[in-house]
Amino acid sequence: MDKAIIKVDENGFYGQFGGAYIPEMLYPNIEELRENYESIMASGDFREEFDRLLRDYVGRPTPLYFANRLSEKYGAKIYLKREDLCHTGAHKINNTVGQIILARKLNKKRIIAETGAGQHGVATATVCALMGMECTVYMGAVDMERQKPNVERMRILGANVVPANSGSKTLKDATNEAMRQWINNPVDTHYIIGSVVGPHPYPEMVARFQSVISAEMKVQLMEKEGRENPDLVIACVGGGSNAAGAFYHYYNQADVRLIAVEAAGLGVLSGKSAATTVLGKPGILHGSRTLLMQTADGQVVEPHSISAGLDYPGIGPVHAHLFDSGRGEFVAVEDEHAMQAGIELSRLEGIIPAIESAHAFHALKQIKYRSSDVIVINLSGRGDKDLETYIKWGNY
């Protein structure tokens, strides 16, 4: 296998992807972050508070659960990394806890965020309540409709939820709106991006906050299997933060296969898909050079996925590099198959997964592995927020 070294350079590039393509109005904000994030994250103060909140508030470490019946069915040793058991129901809070501590150290008074499925919005609203900070979340009007319970959760937590009405009215447009509002409020406001996207240093910073996932996996696998490395790690990719977290400590371990699962929507060639590595070309969106679904004229194409959290026309630059270098294996799972996999997990293990995470489970049917393989699937979130979608789909 290609032993690509996955590491960010000083300008925020992973291979040819990344960077900070931002209007000059955002330059001071990004510069402030870039100059400070590493030293703040390395400080004893920060570590102490971050570790304590992850443990006592989020509920970490999350279990690494041996999925007995699933393993039997698929003929391999399958473990689930239970990010669905995090406070607020998904991995997203690992990042928001980190960023809110950072924002306070930078003396910011207000928080803004974008959200797709609403999980990142809820995780942001939650830490803002925890720290007593003002919170505004931008959310595509279409997503507000399909993830209603999360909109109300954010409001209960005291956040102001603002609809993004431009474009496809989904995650990409919510991100545009959050960036615009950051331009309008550059001094007292911190923008908590919810995935490994955006201008440098966001992709790397978010990946480091999420890297707790694979750090714990190593310890837990050592306990259960007597080895730190699984044979495969499988995770779904919207922007790619749960995948980056689950892959992080394995990037440069060539014996671990990294399987990134994208949303194929109604089918990769249907025109209604979010399978960026199949359909995308290098381009620039939201401040980084990455793979991007776009027309020949460079206009961003509106993606489709049944899961709002995967409905994004790009992927984080680190994933573009994993794809480009051959280090990662990319699989695209269709809406229908993801729903079936969600029901299957519910019936076999008593766990109703988020539809985003359900995509990762169907990948078991689309890749090759050996019966001796130890496989870890990152169960990024729980399905409570998706009940309406499950009910509408109805096939259970």
Add this chain to the structure above:
Amino acid sequence: MNRIDQLFQNKKKSILSIYFTAGFPGLQDTLPIMEAIEAAGADIIEIGVPYSDPIADGPTIQESNNQALKNGMTLHLLFEQLQQMREKVSIPVILMGYLNPVVQYGMDAFCKKCKEVGVDGLILPDLPMQQYLSEYKSLFDAHDLRNTFLISPQTSEARIREIDQNTDGFIYMVSSASITGARKSVSPEQIAYFERVKAMGLKNPRLIGFGISDSSSFQTAAAHAHGAIIGSAFIHVLRDSKDLKKDIYQYIQSVIS
């Protein structure tokens, strides 16, 4: 000589640059709008290349971008429309656009085409200076294209000097911490910022943009810099117009006289 350089050599104050989005309100309006802008007495034409995700723009320009894309505007079509522009338009022309459509067109081909049709300068708000210097500056220079950078009230003095060093043409002063959009009046903090930058003695002339909409805000901006750029307010005029030529003339006259 590059028309931007020429303009700033001959005219030291009250320079008016007008922005509009190519393909808005109608797909074929590009050249007629440019002619009308020149006839009305403006000094520079800034043509916006529409993009699906204009993150530095407010609702007015977002909508004009959407409409233009719906109408079918592309960079290829725009260059076709501009092919004969120098028979009709003599003032400097600048293309303003986000990086992705330009990169997909191909930066080499883009610069070549700009030179061929008679474009004088570029504003690519999401092109970082570092990339500009390492990848594109020599290409732009070879095609006699001036590249304009933006600064805002938050831009540090050191950064402004760096931009001044690496720019020719002019510097685009974003009037306040904001995205584009028509606002009412100019605040004392903004005046202090205009004066702070003025006192720096930069080698490049300065134009003030974002929020300039009428005679009063134009006069204020012109008093603290070499002139101003009007975008959103002009898009409103185009949007509501039944007679483009007449309304463009009246609007620009109302601003400069």
